[in-house]
Amino acid sequence: MAKGRQSQALPDFDWEKADDKGFGTGYSAAERTRLEEMYENTLSPIQEKEVVKGTVVGITDREVILNIGFKSDGLVSYNEFRDIPNLKIGDEVEVYVENQEDAQGQLVLSRKKAKVITAWDNIQKSFDEDLVIDATVKRRTKGGLIVDIFGIEAFLPGSQIDVKPIRDFDVFVGKRMEVKVVKINYANDNVVVSHKILIEKDLEAQRQQILNNLEKGQVLEGVIKNMTNFGVFIDLGGVDGLLHITDISWGRINHPSELLNLDQKLNVVVLDFDEEKKRISLGLKQLQAHPWDSLSEEIQVGSKVSGRIVNVADYGAFLEIRPGVEGLIHVSEMSWSQHLRNPQEFMSVSDEIEAVVLTLDRQERKMSLGIKQLTEDPWTQADLKDKYAIGTRHKGIVRNLTNFGLFIELEEGIDGLVHVSDLSWTKKIKHPSDFIKVGEELEVVVLELDADNRRLALGHKQLEENPWDTFESIFAVGSVHRCTIVSKGDKFATLELPYGIEGVVVLKNLAKEDGSVAEVGESLDFTVLEFSKDEKKIVLSHTKVWQGGSVVEEKKEDKAKKSAPKADAPAAKEAEKATFGDLDVLSALKEQMEETEKKDKKAAKKDAKDEE
Numbered sequence: 001m002a003k004g005r006q007s008q009a010l011p012d013f014d015w016e017k018a019d020d021k022g023f024g025t026g027y028s029a030a031e032r033t034r035l036e037e038m039y040e041n042t043l044s045p046i047q048e049k050e051v052v053k054g055t056v057v058g059i060t061d062r063e064v065i066l067n068i069g070f071k072s073d074g075l076v077s078y079n080e081f082r083d084i085p086n087l088k089i090g091d092e093v094e095v096y097v098e099n100q101e102d103a104q105g106q107l108v109l110s111r112k113k114a115k116v117i118t119a120w121d122n123i124q125k126s127f128d129e130d131l132v133i134d135a136t137v138k139r140r141t142k143g144g145l146i147v148d149i150f151g152i153e154a155f156l157p158g159s160q161i162d163v164k165p166i167r168d169f170d171v172f173v174g175k176r177m178e179v180k181v182v183k184i185n186y187a188n189d190n191v192v193v194s195h196k197i198l199i200e201k202d203l204e205a206q207r208q209q210i211l212n213n214l215e216k217g218q219v220l221e222g223v224i225k226n227m228t229n230f231g232v233f234i235d236l237g238g239v240d241g242l243l244h245i246t247d248i249s250w251g252r253i254n255h256p257s258e259l260l261n262l263d264q265k266l267n268v269v270v271l272d273f274d275e276e277k278k279r280i281s282l283g284l285k286q287l288q289a290h291p292w293d294s295l296s297e298e299i300q301v302g303s304k305v306s307g308r309i310v311n312v313a314d315y316g317a318f319l320e321i322r323p324g325v326e327g328l329i330h331v332s333e334m335s336w337s338q339h340l341r342n343p344q345e346f347m348s349v350s351d352e353i354e355a356v357v358l359t360l361d362r363q364e365r366k367m368s369l370g371i372k373q374l375t376e377d378p379w380t381q382a383d384l385k386d387k388y389a390i391g392t393r394h395k396g397i398v399r400n401l402t403n404f405g406l407f408i409e410l411e412e413g414i415d416g417l418v419h420v421s422d423l424s425w426t427k428k429i430k431h432p433s434d435f436i437k438v439g440e441e442l443e444v445v446v447l448e449l450d451a452d453n454r455r456l457a458l459g460h461k462q463l464e465e466n467p468w469d470t471f472e473s474i475f476a477v478g479s480v481h482r483c484t485i486v487s488k489g490d491k492f493a494t495l496e497l498p499y500g501i502e503g504v505v506v507l508k509n510l511a512k513e514d515g516s517v518a519e520v521g522e523s524l525d526f527t528v529l530e531f532s533k534d535e536k537k538i539v540l541s542h543t544k545v546w547q548g549g550s551v552v553e554e555k556k557e558d559k560a561k562k563s564a565p566k567a568d569a570p571a572a573k574e575a576e577k578a579t580f581g582d583l584d585v586l587s588a589l590k591e592q593m594e595e596t597e598k599k600d601k602k603a604a605k606k607d608a609k610d611e612e
Helices: 015-021 031-043 113-130 198-212 470-473 543-547 551-563 569-611
Strands: 050-057 064-068 075-076 092-099 107-110 134-143 146-149 154-158 175-186 192-194 221-227 233-235 240-244 264-273 277-283 304-312 316-322 325-329 353-362 366-370 393-401 405-411 414-419 440-451 455-459 480-488 490-494 503-508 523-532 537-542
Touching: 050 113, 075 107, 092 113, 107 113, 107 393, 113 154, 113 175, 134 154, 134 366, 146 175, 146 192, 146 277, 154 175, 154 221, 175 198, 192 198, 221 240, 304 325, 325 353, 414 440, 503 523, 523 543, 537 543
Parallel strands: 154 192, 240 277, 325 366, 414 455, 503 537
Antiparallel strands: 050 064, 050 092, 064 075, 092 107, 134 146, 134 175, 146 154, 175 192, 221 233, 221 264, 233 240, 264 277, 304 316, 304 353, 316 325, 353 366, 393 405, 393 440, 405 414, 440 455, 480 490, 480 523, 490 503, 523 537
């Protein structure tokens, strides 16, 4: 028998009978049966792979001896009892029967496996019966905590710790808390528990009571449980409400964290309540009077105010002169310049600036402001008429182009118009974009100034003398010049003349001597038929070059005919008919003579070749 096991004699055993007839032979069959039954009752039916209860009957430095009612005692490593520091003989513990008899005939037991099997049984029972379990938080892990239940590690997700978000899991390590098993995965030996489910049950009655008594305008106390870009969620004691960012302060804020903190207690007012969706809209600024109601009476139209830029848009910027009181500075009120620009060129968010009140409506809570009014209007300068006197020269930046001309800014707020006809003496400019681009610098001369109506007429070509005074002698009627055809229209073609000027020719006057018609790109000799300095117009003809004749004499004859007295109508008609008839005859005769002349020339050339 194992060490530490105490023997006990049966009270009905007769040693004398045993000695008389030999050991065990002095009993009747009935007595033997009774004794065997008594012996068998001291043994329990033991099955392998099951958990049984055993009694500690011996303890050594390395092992614990257990009696489980089997024919022999079992040994378990002392290390498996380290969780029971005061273990003593007589204590009952659960063990797992691994083997009834190993190779040495020893009963093999395991307390560790018994603990695991018992724990899983308790976990399953807790899950089936929805029981509350005491758990000990062992450590934190990614996304939650690891807790000990029945000696088994279970996972407590961060979202299941409390009804409000938990930001620091470390504060729970080493503490005990009540949990419920919500999920078991035997394949992965995984258990998920929840503490939040217990809190929610406690809060359900309180939540329902709050919802039943909820009214618009009611002031409640809450705790900030979550913060987002658009607002904060507040726990009102079991039910959440949203405090939108626009309802936090009368002034503008970019994020709730500028004024509020997580876990902060505060009073809020119920603005709206959707009973079906159980959505509660809350307000904080509504607990204070609107800043417009307490705006100083000293602020009037024309007053100077200062504040901070809180928003910049395409059309202007908003200046906050105190939280909740803003005024719009339209882009047109940022500069005396007539050309609207991006407000961001003038200011940025958070800039501290000064402005002038232009309009004020306290009932509508609207205010318009201006910053250009802080400086003098450039059109009211005392020396304006001397500075921009007619004939004075200036340089400016082209700000805008139109079909009829361009606007040039000479200084901040002082703009002038250069008409398209005043850009060049020689070139016909259809659109100012063909001459210059926005943003480029241009020198101009003042042609006209009307300070009262803020009008300034400027010219660019006037910086030079009018070359048409010289062209009048160069392109005199009858003079011949080499010109290039640059374009053709329905009735006229445009020519490029010397000195970069343009002329026009009637399409029929593009006929060549060989009967063909000149095309765009050809350079030919042209005769000036007409020159107009006032209209800057030169009319030419190529046909007249090879036809011959004096253009000047023809002009004189035309003038004489126009100045001669008109004949009687019948006589004039007869003369006209006679003239047309004569012209037909002459034309036919001329063609015949030209044909004969061509034949003679060809014959002469042939004779010259033969002589050679």
